[in-house]
Amino acid sequence: xxxxxxxxxxxxxxxxxxxxxxxxxxxxxxxxxxxxxxxxxxxxxxxxxxxxxxxxxxxxxxxxxxxxxxxxxxxxxxxxxxxxxxxxxxxxxxxxxxxxxxxxxxxxxxxxxxxxxxxxxxxxxxxxxxxxxxxxxxxxxxxxxxxxxxxxxxxxxxxxxxxxxxxxxxxxxxxxxxxxxxxxxxxxxxxxxxxxxxxxxxxxxxxxxxxxxxxxxxxxxxxxxxxxxxxxxxxxxxxxxxxxxxxxxxxxxxxxxxxxxxxxxxxxxxxxxxxxxxxxxxxxxxx
Amino acid sequence: xxxxxxxxxxxxxxxxxxxxxxxxxxxxxxxxxxxxxxxxxxxxxxxxxxxxxxxxxxxxxxxxxxxxxxxxxxxxxxxxxxxxxxxxxxxxxxxxxxxxxxxxxxxxxxxxxxxxxxxxxxxxxxxxxxxxxxxxxxxxxxxxxxxxxxxxxxxxxxxxxxxxxxxxxxxxxxxxxxxxxxxxxxxxxxxxxxxxxxxxxxxxxxxxxxxxxxxxxxxxxxxxxxxxxxxxxxxxxxxxxxxxxxxxxxxxxxxxxxxxxxxxxxxxxxxxxxxxxxxxxxxxxxxxx
Numbered sequence: 001x002x003x004x005x006x007x008x009x010x011x012x013x014x015x016x017x018x019x020x021x022x023x024x025x026x027x028x029x030x031x032x033x034x035x036x037x038x039x040x041x042x043x044x045x046x047x048x049x050x051x052x053x054x055x056x057x058x059x060x061x062x063x064x065x066x067x068x069x070x071x072x073x074x075x076x077x078x079x080x081x082x083x084x085x086x087x088x089x090x091x092x093x094x095x096x097x098x099x100x101x102x103x104x105x106x107x108x109x110x111x112x113x114x115x116x117x118x119x120x121x122x123x124x125x126x127x128x129x130x131x132x133x134x135x136x137x138x139x140x141x142x143x144x145x146x147x148x149x150x151x152x153x154x155x156x157x158x159x160x161x162x163x164x165x166x167x168x169x170x171x172x173x174x175x176x177x178x179x180x181x182x183x184x185x186x187x188x189x190x191x192x193x194x195x196x197x198x199x200x201x202x203x204x205x206x207x208x209x210x211x212x213x214x215x216x217x218x219x220x221x222x223x224x225x226x227x228x229x230x231x232x233x234x235x236x237x238x239x240x241x242x243x244x245x246x247x248x249x250x251x252x253x254x255x256x257x258x259x260x261x262x263x264x265x266x267x268x269x270x271x272x273x274x275x276x277x278x279x280x281x282x283x284x285x286x287x
Numbered sequence: 288x289x290x291x292x293x294x295x296x297x298x299x300x301x302x303x304x305x306x307x308x309x310x311x312x313x314x315x316x317x318x319x320x321x322x323x324x325x326x327x328x329x330x331x332x333x334x335x336x337x338x339x340x341x342x343x344x345x346x347x348x349x350x351x352x353x354x355x356x357x358x359x360x361x362x363x364x365x366x367x368x369x370x371x372x373x374x375x376x377x378x379x380x381x382x383x384x385x386x387x388x389x390x391x392x393x394x395x396x397x398x399x400x401x402x403x404x405x406x407x408x409x410x411x412x413x414x415x416x417x418x419x420x421x422x423x424x425x426x427x428x429x430x431x432x433x434x435x436x437x438x439x440x441x442x443x444x445x446x447x448x449x450x451x452x453x454x455x456x457x458x459x460x461x462x463x464x465x466x467x468x469x470x471x472x473x474x475x476x477x478x479x480x481x482x483x484x485x486x487x488x489x490x491x492x493x494x495x496x497x498x499x500x501x502x503x504x505x506x507x508x509x510x511x512x513x514x515x516x517x518x519x520x521x522x523x524x525x526x527x528x529x530x531x532x533x534x535x536x537x538x539x540x541x542x543x544x545x546x547x548x549x550x551x552x553x554x555x556x557x558x559x560x561x562x563x564x565x566x567x568x569x570x571x572x573x574x575x576x
Binding site for chain 1: 322370373374377378380381382383384385387388389390391392393395396398399403507511514515518549550552553555556557559560563564567
Protein backbone atom coordinates (compact mmCIF):
# COMPACT_ATOMS: atom_id res chain seq x y z
CA UNK A 1 0.00 0.00 0.00
CA UNK A 2 2.81 2.42 0.83
CA UNK A 3 5.41 0.75 -1.33
CA UNK A 4 8.85 0.86 0.23
CA UNK A 5 7.51 2.81 3.21
CA UNK A 6 5.07 0.09 4.29
CA UNK A 7 7.25 -1.46 6.98
CA UNK A 8 8.12 1.97 8.40
CA UNK A 9 4.43 2.91 8.56
CA UNK A 10 3.52 -0.37 10.28
CA UNK A 11 6.40 -0.14 12.76
CA UNK A 12 5.42 3.44 13.58
CA UNK A 13 1.83 2.36 14.25
CA UNK A 14 3.01 -0.54 16.44
CA UNK A 15 5.50 1.61 18.34
CA UNK A 16 2.85 4.25 18.98
CA UNK A 17 0.48 1.53 20.20
CA UNK A 18 3.14 0.14 22.57
CA UNK A 19 3.89 3.64 23.84
CA UNK A 20 0.17 4.18 24.52
CA UNK A 21 0.38 1.05 26.67
CA UNK A 22 3.43 2.40 28.51
CA UNK A 23 1.62 5.72 28.94
CA UNK A 24 -1.36 4.06 30.62
CA UNK A 25 1.00 2.14 32.93
CA UNK A 26 2.87 5.34 33.77
CA UNK A 27 -0.34 7.21 34.61
CA UNK A 28 -0.28 5.82 38.14
CA UNK A 29 3.46 6.40 38.59
CA UNK A 30 4.85 3.11 37.33
CA UNK A 31 7.65 3.07 34.82
CA UNK A 32 7.56 -0.32 33.15
CA UNK A 33 10.84 -1.71 31.87
CA UNK A 34 9.15 -4.98 30.95
CA UNK A 35 7.28 -3.65 27.90
CA UNK A 36 9.20 -5.70 25.36
CA UNK A 37 8.80 -8.86 27.42
CA UNK A 38 5.05 -8.35 27.84
CA UNK A 39 4.66 -7.65 24.13
CA UNK A 40 6.77 -10.74 23.43
CA UNK A 41 4.57 -12.90 25.67
CA UNK A 42 1.47 -11.60 23.85
CA UNK A 43 3.21 -12.42 20.59
CA UNK A 44 4.16 -15.93 21.71
CA UNK A 45 0.63 -16.67 22.97
CA UNK A 46 -1.09 -15.43 19.82
CA UNK A 47 1.42 -17.08 17.49
CA UNK A 48 1.12 -20.46 19.23
CA UNK A 49 -2.65 -20.30 18.80
CA UNK A 50 -2.60 -19.31 15.13
CA UNK A 51 0.27 -21.56 14.06
CA UNK A 52 -0.18 -24.67 16.19
CA UNK A 53 -3.93 -24.65 16.75
CA UNK A 54 -5.18 -22.91 13.63
CA UNK A 55 -7.05 -20.17 15.49
CA UNK A 56 -8.29 -17.17 13.51
CA UNK A 57 -6.43 -13.87 13.87
CA UNK A 58 -8.70 -11.70 16.04
CA UNK A 59 -9.31 -14.16 18.91
CA UNK A 60 -5.57 -14.87 19.02
CA UNK A 61 -4.84 -11.15 19.44
CA UNK A 62 -7.40 -10.94 22.23
CA UNK A 63 -5.70 -13.86 23.98
CA UNK A 64 -2.39 -12.00 23.59
CA UNK A 65 -3.96 -8.98 25.29
CA UNK A 66 -5.36 -11.12 28.11
CA UNK A 67 -1.97 -12.76 28.71
CA UNK A 68 -0.39 -9.30 28.82
CA UNK A 69 -3.02 -8.09 31.28
CA UNK A 70 -2.41 -10.97 33.68
CA UNK A 71 1.36 -10.49 33.62
CA UNK A 72 0.93 -6.75 34.10
CA UNK A 73 -1.42 -7.19 37.05
CA UNK A 74 1.01 -9.62 38.65
CA UNK A 75 3.99 -7.24 38.23
CA UNK A 76 1.96 -4.32 39.61
CA UNK A 77 0.95 -6.32 42.68
CA UNK A 78 4.50 -7.47 43.40
CA UNK A 79 6.10 -4.04 42.97
CA UNK A 80 3.31 -2.19 44.81
CA UNK A 81 5.38 -1.14 47.80
CA UNK A 82 8.28 0.23 45.75
CA UNK A 83 7.28 3.86 45.71
CA UNK A 84 9.82 5.87 43.75
CA UNK A 85 9.95 5.91 40.00
CA UNK A 86 13.57 4.81 40.19
CA UNK A 87 12.71 1.75 42.25
CA UNK A 88 9.99 0.89 39.74
CA UNK A 89 12.85 0.15 37.35
CA UNK A 90 12.84 -3.16 39.21
CA UNK A 91 10.29 -4.16 36.56
CA UNK A 92 13.30 -4.75 34.32
CA UNK A 93 13.96 -7.88 36.36
CA UNK A 94 10.61 -9.37 35.29
CA UNK A 95 11.36 -8.65 31.66
CA UNK A 96 14.81 -10.21 31.83
CA UNK A 97 13.49 -13.29 33.64
CA UNK A 98 10.79 -13.79 31.02
CA UNK A 99 13.54 -13.55 28.40
CA UNK A 100 15.71 -16.14 30.18
CA UNK A 101 12.75 -18.52 30.48
CA UNK A 102 11.82 -18.02 26.81
CA UNK A 103 15.41 -18.88 25.87
CA UNK A 104 15.08 -22.24 27.59
CA UNK A 105 11.67 -23.51 26.47
CA UNK A 106 12.02 -25.73 23.42
CA UNK A 107 8.30 -25.65 22.57
CA UNK A 108 8.55 -22.02 21.52
CA UNK A 109 11.86 -22.48 19.75
CA UNK A 110 14.18 -21.45 22.59
CA UNK A 111 17.15 -19.43 21.42
CA UNK A 112 16.29 -20.24 17.79
CA UNK A 113 13.15 -18.08 18.00
CA UNK A 114 9.55 -19.01 17.24
CA UNK A 115 9.13 -19.09 13.48
CA UNK A 116 6.60 -20.06 10.82
CA UNK A 117 3.93 -17.64 12.04
CA UNK A 118 1.22 -16.93 9.43
CA UNK A 119 1.36 -13.41 7.98
CA UNK A 120 -1.95 -11.89 9.06
CA UNK A 121 -0.97 -8.37 10.03
CA UNK A 122 -1.14 -5.50 7.58
CA UNK A 123 -1.63 -1.75 7.63
CA UNK A 124 -5.35 -1.87 8.40
CA UNK A 125 -5.12 -4.28 11.31
CA UNK A 126 -2.36 -2.17 12.89
CA UNK A 127 -4.36 1.01 12.38
CA UNK A 128 -7.49 -0.53 13.90
CA UNK A 129 -5.44 -1.87 16.81
CA UNK A 130 -3.93 1.55 17.42
CA UNK A 131 -7.32 3.28 17.21
CA UNK A 132 -8.84 0.87 19.73
CA UNK A 133 -5.85 1.28 22.06
CA UNK A 134 -5.98 5.07 21.78
CA UNK A 135 -9.75 5.08 22.40
CA UNK A 136 -9.31 2.91 25.52
CA UNK A 137 -6.49 5.09 26.83
CA UNK A 138 -8.44 8.27 26.09
CA UNK A 139 -11.58 7.04 27.83
CA UNK A 140 -9.52 5.80 30.75
CA UNK A 141 -7.80 9.18 30.96
CA UNK A 142 -11.11 10.90 31.59
CA UNK A 143 -12.63 8.25 33.82
CA UNK A 144 -12.87 8.30 37.59
CA UNK A 145 -10.10 5.72 37.83
CA UNK A 146 -7.97 7.81 35.47
CA UNK A 147 -8.18 10.78 37.80
CA UNK A 148 -7.45 8.51 40.75
CA UNK A 149 -4.36 7.12 39.06
CA UNK A 150 -2.98 10.57 38.25
CA UNK A 151 -3.52 11.46 41.88
CA UNK A 152 -1.51 8.38 42.88
CA UNK A 153 1.26 9.37 40.47
CA UNK A 154 1.50 12.92 41.83
CA UNK A 155 1.33 12.03 45.51
CA UNK A 156 0.83 8.51 46.80
CA UNK A 157 0.26 9.56 50.41
CA UNK A 158 -2.31 12.23 49.53
CA UNK A 159 -4.17 9.89 47.21
CA UNK A 160 -4.32 7.15 49.84
CA UNK A 161 -5.47 9.71 52.42
CA UNK A 162 -8.44 10.66 50.25
CA UNK A 163 -9.55 7.04 50.10
CA UNK A 164 -8.11 5.94 46.75
CA UNK A 165 -6.98 2.32 46.72
CA UNK A 166 -3.39 2.48 45.50
CA UNK A 167 -3.38 -1.27 44.89
CA UNK A 168 -6.50 -1.13 42.73
CA UNK A 169 -5.29 1.85 40.71
CA UNK A 170 -1.83 0.43 40.09
CA UNK A 171 -3.04 -3.06 39.21
CA UNK A 172 -5.69 -1.72 36.83
CA UNK A 173 -3.36 0.72 35.04
CA UNK A 174 -0.58 -1.84 34.69
CA UNK A 175 -3.04 -4.49 33.48
CA UNK A 176 -4.66 -2.17 30.94
CA UNK A 177 -1.30 -0.89 29.68
CA UNK A 178 0.07 -4.43 29.49
CA UNK A 179 -3.03 -5.63 27.64
CA UNK A 180 -2.43 -2.98 24.98
CA UNK A 181 1.24 -4.01 24.81
CA UNK A 182 0.27 -7.69 24.58
CA UNK A 183 -2.09 -7.00 21.68
CA UNK A 184 0.58 -4.88 19.95
CA UNK A 185 3.05 -7.74 20.44
CA UNK A 186 0.57 -10.17 18.89
CA UNK A 187 0.15 -7.86 15.88
CA UNK A 188 3.90 -7.49 15.58
CA UNK A 189 4.45 -11.27 15.71
CA UNK A 190 2.14 -11.76 12.73
CA UNK A 191 3.99 -9.10 10.78
CA UNK A 192 7.60 -10.00 11.61
CA UNK A 193 6.64 -13.73 11.39
CA UNK A 194 9.12 -14.40 14.18
CA UNK A 195 9.26 -13.90 17.96
CA UNK A 196 12.75 -14.12 19.35
CA UNK A 197 13.85 -14.06 22.99
CA UNK A 198 16.69 -11.66 22.11
CA UNK A 199 14.09 -8.95 21.55
CA UNK A 200 12.52 -9.26 25.01
CA UNK A 201 15.37 -7.62 26.97
CA UNK A 202 15.12 -4.39 28.88
CA UNK A 203 17.20 -2.44 26.35
CA UNK A 204 14.31 -2.86 23.91
CA UNK A 205 11.84 -1.77 26.60
CA UNK A 206 14.02 1.24 27.29
CA UNK A 207 13.14 2.58 23.82
CA UNK A 208 9.49 2.95 24.81
CA UNK A 209 10.45 4.82 27.97
CA UNK A 210 12.47 7.16 25.75
CA UNK A 211 9.48 7.61 23.41
CA UNK A 212 7.18 8.33 26.36
CA UNK A 213 9.39 10.82 28.19
CA UNK A 214 10.60 12.48 24.99
CA UNK A 215 7.05 13.31 23.99
CA UNK A 216 5.87 14.09 27.50
CA UNK A 217 4.51 11.51 29.90
CA UNK A 218 1.63 13.62 31.23
CA UNK A 219 -0.41 13.89 28.03
CA UNK A 220 -1.52 11.00 25.83
CA UNK A 221 -0.87 12.92 22.60
CA UNK A 222 2.62 13.74 23.81
CA UNK A 223 3.48 10.09 24.23
CA UNK A 224 2.10 9.29 20.78
CA UNK A 225 4.01 12.19 19.21
CA UNK A 226 7.25 11.09 20.88
CA UNK A 227 6.91 7.55 19.54
CA UNK A 228 6.11 8.78 16.02
CA UNK A 229 8.99 11.25 15.85
CA UNK A 230 11.59 8.90 17.28
CA UNK A 231 10.54 5.96 15.08
CA UNK A 232 10.66 7.96 11.87
CA UNK A 233 13.71 10.06 12.73
CA UNK A 234 16.37 7.31 12.32
CA UNK A 235 14.90 6.46 8.90
CA UNK A 236 15.02 10.07 7.77
CA UNK A 237 18.66 10.22 8.87
CA UNK A 238 19.60 7.17 6.83
CA UNK A 239 21.78 9.30 4.55
CA UNK A 240 24.23 9.82 7.43
CA UNK A 241 24.92 6.04 7.35
CA UNK A 242 26.86 4.81 10.36
CA UNK A 243 26.62 8.06 12.28
CA UNK A 244 22.84 8.08 12.34
CA UNK A 245 22.61 6.46 15.77
CA UNK A 246 25.06 9.03 17.10
CA UNK A 247 22.81 11.76 15.73
CA UNK A 248 19.80 9.98 17.22
CA UNK A 249 21.38 10.09 20.69
CA UNK A 250 22.36 13.72 20.12
CA UNK A 251 18.79 14.68 19.19
CA UNK A 252 17.41 13.03 22.34
CA UNK A 253 19.92 14.76 24.61
CA UNK A 254 19.59 18.17 22.99
CA UNK A 255 15.78 18.09 22.99
CA UNK A 256 15.74 17.13 26.67
CA UNK A 257 18.22 19.94 27.44
CA UNK A 258 16.04 22.53 25.73
CA UNK A 259 12.66 21.07 26.66
CA UNK A 260 13.11 19.27 29.97
CA UNK A 261 9.33 18.84 30.28
CA UNK A 262 9.05 16.76 27.10
CA UNK A 263 7.68 17.89 23.74
CA UNK A 264 4.15 18.37 25.11
CA UNK A 265 4.21 19.44 28.76
CA UNK A 266 1.70 18.77 31.48
CA UNK A 267 -1.53 20.74 31.21
CA UNK A 268 -2.13 22.52 34.52
CA UNK A 269 -5.41 21.44 36.08
CA UNK A 270 -5.17 22.87 39.57
CA UNK A 271 -5.96 19.46 41.01
CA UNK A 272 -2.40 18.56 41.93
CA UNK A 273 -1.98 21.66 44.09
CA UNK A 274 -4.91 20.70 46.25
CA UNK A 275 -3.59 17.18 46.45
CA UNK A 276 -0.18 18.17 47.70
CA UNK A 277 -1.83 20.15 50.52
CA UNK A 278 -3.87 17.12 51.52
CA UNK A 279 -0.71 15.03 51.43
CA UNK A 280 1.16 17.47 53.66
CA UNK A 281 -1.57 17.37 56.28
CA UNK A 282 -1.78 13.59 56.16
CA UNK A 283 1.98 13.30 56.57
CA UNK A 284 2.06 15.71 59.48
CA UNK A 285 -0.66 13.75 61.21
CA UNK A 286 1.19 10.53 60.62
CA UNK A 287 4.33 11.84 62.31
CA UNK B 288 36.14 -28.36 47.51
CA UNK B 289 38.60 -27.20 44.87
CA UNK B 290 35.74 -26.28 42.57
CA UNK B 291 34.13 -24.34 45.39
CA UNK B 292 37.32 -22.39 46.17
CA UNK B 293 37.98 -21.72 42.50
CA UNK B 294 34.44 -20.43 41.87
CA UNK B 295 34.58 -18.40 45.07
CA UNK B 296 37.71 -16.70 43.80
CA UNK B 297 36.23 -16.12 40.34
CA UNK B 298 33.13 -14.73 42.00
CA UNK B 299 35.06 -12.29 44.16
CA UNK B 300 36.93 -11.07 41.10
CA UNK B 301 33.87 -10.51 38.91
CA UNK B 302 31.92 -9.18 41.90
CA UNK B 303 34.59 -6.57 42.60
CA UNK B 304 34.22 -5.30 39.03
CA UNK B 305 30.44 -5.07 39.47
CA UNK B 306 31.14 -3.18 42.69
CA UNK B 307 33.23 -0.52 40.95
CA UNK B 308 30.50 0.13 38.40
CA UNK B 309 27.73 0.05 41.00
CA UNK B 310 29.65 2.50 43.17
CA UNK B 311 29.81 4.85 40.18
CA UNK B 312 26.02 4.74 39.83
CA UNK B 313 25.65 5.24 43.58
CA UNK B 314 28.07 8.20 43.79
CA UNK B 315 26.24 10.09 41.07
CA UNK B 316 22.82 9.11 42.40
CA UNK B 317 23.42 10.21 45.96
CA UNK B 318 24.68 13.63 44.87
CA UNK B 319 22.35 14.36 41.96
CA UNK B 320 19.41 11.96 42.58
CA UNK B 321 19.81 10.84 39.00
CA UNK B 322 20.58 7.46 37.48
CA UNK B 323 23.41 8.17 35.07
CA UNK B 324 22.67 5.74 32.25
CA UNK B 325 25.73 6.97 30.38
CA UNK B 326 27.93 5.42 33.09
CA UNK B 327 28.21 1.96 31.43
CA UNK B 328 29.28 3.65 28.23
CA UNK B 329 31.83 5.78 30.04
CA UNK B 330 33.20 2.43 31.27
CA UNK B 331 33.37 1.36 27.62
CA UNK B 332 35.11 4.61 26.59
CA UNK B 333 37.73 3.93 29.26
CA UNK B 334 38.25 0.47 27.81
CA UNK B 335 38.88 1.87 24.34
CA UNK B 336 41.04 4.67 25.70
CA UNK B 337 43.25 2.03 27.27
CA UNK B 338 43.18 -0.06 24.09
CA UNK B 339 44.30 2.81 21.88
CA UNK B 340 47.03 3.72 24.33
CA UNK B 341 48.31 0.12 24.46
CA UNK B 342 48.30 -0.07 20.67
CA UNK B 343 49.89 3.22 19.73
CA UNK B 344 51.60 4.73 22.76
CA UNK B 345 52.87 2.43 25.42
CA UNK B 346 52.01 -1.03 26.68
CA UNK B 347 53.13 -0.33 30.20
CA UNK B 348 50.18 -1.29 32.40
CA UNK B 349 50.27 1.86 34.50
CA UNK B 350 50.32 4.11 31.43
CA UNK B 351 47.41 2.19 29.91
CA UNK B 352 45.41 2.43 33.14
CA UNK B 353 46.14 6.15 33.40
CA UNK B 354 45.09 6.71 29.79
CA UNK B 355 41.78 4.94 30.34
CA UNK B 356 41.11 6.76 33.60
CA UNK B 357 41.83 10.07 31.89
CA UNK B 358 39.68 9.38 28.83
CA UNK B 359 36.76 8.16 30.93
CA UNK B 360 37.20 11.00 33.42
CA UNK B 361 37.22 13.55 30.61
CA UNK B 362 33.94 12.19 29.22
CA UNK B 363 32.48 12.28 32.74
CA UNK B 364 33.60 15.87 33.20
CA UNK B 365 32.01 16.96 29.93
CA UNK B 366 28.84 15.00 30.71
CA UNK B 367 28.47 16.75 34.06
CA UNK B 368 29.12 20.20 32.64
CA UNK B 369 27.04 19.89 29.49
CA UNK B 370 24.11 17.69 30.53
CA UNK B 371 23.80 16.95 34.24
CA UNK B 372 24.38 20.49 35.53
CA UNK B 373 21.85 22.28 33.28
CA UNK B 374 19.27 19.66 34.22
CA UNK B 375 19.95 19.69 37.96
CA UNK B 376 16.76 20.08 39.95
CA UNK B 377 14.66 19.11 36.93
CA UNK B 378 12.61 15.94 36.62
CA UNK B 379 14.99 13.06 37.35
CA UNK B 380 13.38 10.99 34.60
CA UNK B 381 14.19 13.56 31.94
CA UNK B 382 17.82 13.60 33.09
CA UNK B 383 17.75 9.82 32.81
CA UNK B 384 16.64 10.10 29.18
CA UNK B 385 19.31 12.72 28.48
CA UNK B 386 22.05 10.47 29.88
CA UNK B 387 20.63 7.59 27.85
CA UNK B 388 20.98 9.77 24.77
CA UNK B 389 24.61 10.45 25.68
CA UNK B 390 25.14 6.70 26.14
CA UNK B 391 23.68 6.00 22.68
CA UNK B 392 25.99 8.65 21.22
CA UNK B 393 29.05 7.21 22.96
CA UNK B 394 28.55 3.57 22.01
CA UNK B 395 27.58 4.25 18.42
CA UNK B 396 30.31 6.85 18.12
CA UNK B 397 32.96 4.36 19.20
CA UNK B 398 31.38 1.71 16.96
CA UNK B 399 31.52 4.04 13.96
CA UNK B 400 35.00 5.42 14.64
CA UNK B 401 36.81 2.26 15.73
CA UNK B 402 34.84 -0.92 15.17
CA UNK B 403 31.31 -2.19 15.74
CA UNK B 404 32.68 -5.70 16.36
CA UNK B 405 34.53 -7.32 19.23
CA UNK B 406 38.22 -6.38 18.93
CA UNK B 407 41.24 -7.93 20.63
CA UNK B 408 42.66 -6.11 23.63
CA UNK B 409 46.48 -6.04 23.49
CA UNK B 410 47.96 -8.44 26.08
CA UNK B 411 49.60 -5.85 28.28
CA UNK B 412 49.97 -8.45 31.02
CA UNK B 413 50.70 -12.10 30.29
CA UNK B 414 47.68 -14.34 30.62
CA UNK B 415 49.74 -17.26 31.99
CA UNK B 416 47.79 -18.95 34.82
CA UNK B 417 49.50 -19.21 38.18
CA UNK B 418 48.96 -22.41 40.14
CA UNK B 419 48.24 -21.85 43.82
CA UNK B 420 47.67 -25.49 44.76
CA UNK B 421 43.93 -25.63 45.35
CA UNK B 422 43.08 -22.89 42.88
CA UNK B 423 44.69 -21.28 39.89
CA UNK B 424 44.57 -17.62 38.98
CA UNK B 425 45.92 -15.63 36.09
CA UNK B 426 47.82 -12.38 36.36
CA UNK B 427 44.98 -10.31 34.80
CA UNK B 428 42.62 -11.74 37.43
CA UNK B 429 44.91 -10.57 40.21
CA UNK B 430 45.28 -7.17 38.57
CA UNK B 431 41.50 -6.93 38.18
CA UNK B 432 40.98 -7.71 41.86
CA UNK B 433 43.64 -5.26 43.01
CA UNK B 434 42.35 -2.46 40.78
CA UNK B 435 38.80 -2.98 42.03
CA UNK B 436 39.79 -3.15 45.68
CA UNK B 437 41.91 0.01 45.38
CA UNK B 438 38.98 1.78 43.67
CA UNK B 439 36.59 0.79 46.42
CA UNK B 440 39.10 1.87 49.06
CA UNK B 441 39.48 5.23 47.31
CA UNK B 442 35.70 5.79 47.29
CA UNK B 443 35.39 4.81 50.94
CA UNK B 444 38.27 7.09 51.88
CA UNK B 445 36.93 9.96 49.78
CA UNK B 446 33.40 9.77 51.15
CA UNK B 447 34.30 9.20 54.80
CA UNK B 448 37.54 11.06 55.41
CA UNK B 449 38.00 14.00 53.04
CA UNK B 450 36.33 17.46 53.26
CA UNK B 451 34.82 16.95 49.80
CA UNK B 452 33.50 13.59 50.88
CA UNK B 453 31.83 15.18 53.87
CA UNK B 454 30.29 17.75 51.53
CA UNK B 455 29.17 14.87 49.29
CA UNK B 456 27.34 13.23 52.16
CA UNK B 457 25.80 16.55 53.15
CA UNK B 458 24.52 17.13 49.62
CA UNK B 459 23.20 13.56 49.56
CA UNK B 460 21.21 14.23 52.73
CA UNK B 461 19.76 17.65 51.82
CA UNK B 462 21.14 19.56 48.77
CA UNK B 463 19.37 22.81 49.68
CA UNK B 464 20.55 22.85 53.30
CA UNK B 465 24.08 21.89 52.24
CA UNK B 466 24.11 24.77 49.77
CA UNK B 467 22.88 27.15 52.47
CA UNK B 468 25.83 26.09 54.63
CA UNK B 469 28.26 27.06 51.92
CA UNK B 470 28.78 23.77 50.09
CA UNK B 471 29.47 24.32 46.39
CA UNK B 472 26.99 21.75 45.07
CA UNK B 473 28.14 22.10 41.45
CA UNK B 474 31.75 21.42 42.42
CA UNK B 475 30.80 18.44 44.57
CA UNK B 476 28.74 16.87 41.80
CA UNK B 477 31.48 17.56 39.27
CA UNK B 478 34.04 15.79 41.45
CA UNK B 479 31.65 12.91 42.10
CA UNK B 480 30.86 12.31 38.42
CA UNK B 481 34.51 12.61 37.37
CA UNK B 482 35.72 10.30 40.15
CA UNK B 483 33.06 7.71 39.30
CA UNK B 484 34.05 7.89 35.61
CA UNK B 485 37.79 7.56 36.26
CA UNK B 486 37.29 4.52 38.46
CA UNK B 487 35.02 2.97 35.83
CA UNK B 488 37.78 3.58 33.27
CA UNK B 489 40.35 1.73 35.40
CA UNK B 490 37.92 -1.14 35.93
CA UNK B 491 37.32 -1.27 32.18
CA UNK B 492 41.01 -1.75 31.41
CA UNK B 493 41.30 -4.58 33.89
CA UNK B 494 38.18 -6.22 32.40
CA UNK B 495 39.61 -5.81 28.91
CA UNK B 496 42.84 -7.50 30.03
CA UNK B 497 40.91 -10.24 31.80
CA UNK B 498 38.94 -11.35 28.74
CA UNK B 499 41.42 -10.16 26.12
CA UNK B 500 38.83 -8.23 24.13
CA UNK B 501 36.90 -4.98 23.93
CA UNK B 502 33.52 -4.15 22.43
CA UNK B 503 31.70 -0.87 21.80
CA UNK B 504 28.46 -2.32 23.23
CA UNK B 505 29.94 -4.04 26.27
CA UNK B 506 28.65 -1.39 28.68
CA UNK B 507 25.16 -2.87 28.85
CA UNK B 508 26.19 -6.23 30.32
CA UNK B 509 28.18 -4.68 33.16
CA UNK B 510 25.93 -1.65 33.54
CA UNK B 511 22.82 -3.69 34.20
CA UNK B 512 24.56 -5.73 36.91
CA UNK B 513 25.90 -2.61 38.58
CA UNK B 514 22.47 -1.02 38.37
CA UNK B 515 20.84 -4.08 39.94
CA UNK B 516 23.39 -3.97 42.76
CA UNK B 517 22.41 -0.44 43.77
CA UNK B 518 18.71 -1.29 43.50
CA UNK B 519 19.21 -4.32 45.79
CA UNK B 520 21.47 -2.59 48.29
CA UNK B 521 19.70 0.75 48.28
CA UNK B 522 21.81 3.83 47.65
CA UNK B 523 22.33 5.00 51.23
CA UNK B 524 25.59 3.22 52.07
CA UNK B 525 28.41 2.79 49.60
CA UNK B 526 29.80 -0.13 51.59
CA UNK B 527 26.43 -1.87 51.33
CA UNK B 528 26.53 -1.55 47.55
CA UNK B 529 30.03 -3.07 47.49
CA UNK B 530 28.90 -5.96 49.70
CA UNK B 531 25.91 -6.74 47.48
CA UNK B 532 28.06 -6.58 44.35
CA UNK B 533 30.58 -9.04 45.79
CA UNK B 534 27.77 -11.36 46.93
CA UNK B 535 26.18 -11.21 43.49
CA UNK B 536 29.49 -12.06 41.79
CA UNK B 537 30.08 -15.02 44.11
CA UNK B 538 26.51 -16.28 43.69
CA UNK B 539 26.78 -16.10 39.91
CA UNK B 540 30.11 -17.93 39.91
CA UNK B 541 28.78 -20.68 42.18
CA UNK B 542 25.69 -21.14 40.01
CA UNK B 543 27.87 -21.34 36.90
CA UNK B 544 30.06 -23.92 38.63
CA UNK B 545 27.40 -26.15 40.16
CA UNK B 546 24.23 -25.69 38.08
CA UNK B 547 24.35 -24.23 34.61
CA UNK B 548 25.40 -20.95 33.08
CA UNK B 549 22.05 -20.52 31.29
CA UNK B 550 20.37 -19.52 34.53
CA UNK B 551 23.32 -17.47 35.77
CA UNK B 552 21.87 -14.15 34.61
CA UNK B 553 18.43 -14.94 36.00
CA UNK B 554 19.74 -15.09 39.58
CA UNK B 555 20.48 -11.37 39.70
CA UNK B 556 16.93 -10.58 38.62
CA UNK B 557 15.34 -13.10 40.96
CA UNK B 558 17.38 -11.69 43.84
CA UNK B 559 16.32 -8.17 42.89
CA UNK B 560 12.60 -8.99 42.94
CA UNK B 561 12.83 -11.04 46.14
CA UNK B 562 14.82 -8.45 48.09
CA UNK B 563 12.77 -5.45 46.97
CA UNK B 564 9.54 -7.33 47.66
CA UNK B 565 10.54 -7.77 51.29
CA UNK B 566 12.43 -4.48 51.68
CA UNK B 567 11.08 -1.95 49.15
CA UNK B 568 13.85 0.55 49.95
CA UNK B 569 16.67 -1.88 49.36
CA UNK B 570 18.63 -3.95 51.87
CA UNK B 571 20.40 -1.03 53.52
CA UNK B 572 17.89 1.72 52.80
CA UNK B 573 17.62 4.45 50.18
CA UNK B 574 17.31 8.18 50.04
CA UNK B 575 13.83 9.16 48.96
CA UNK B 576 13.59 11.21 45.80
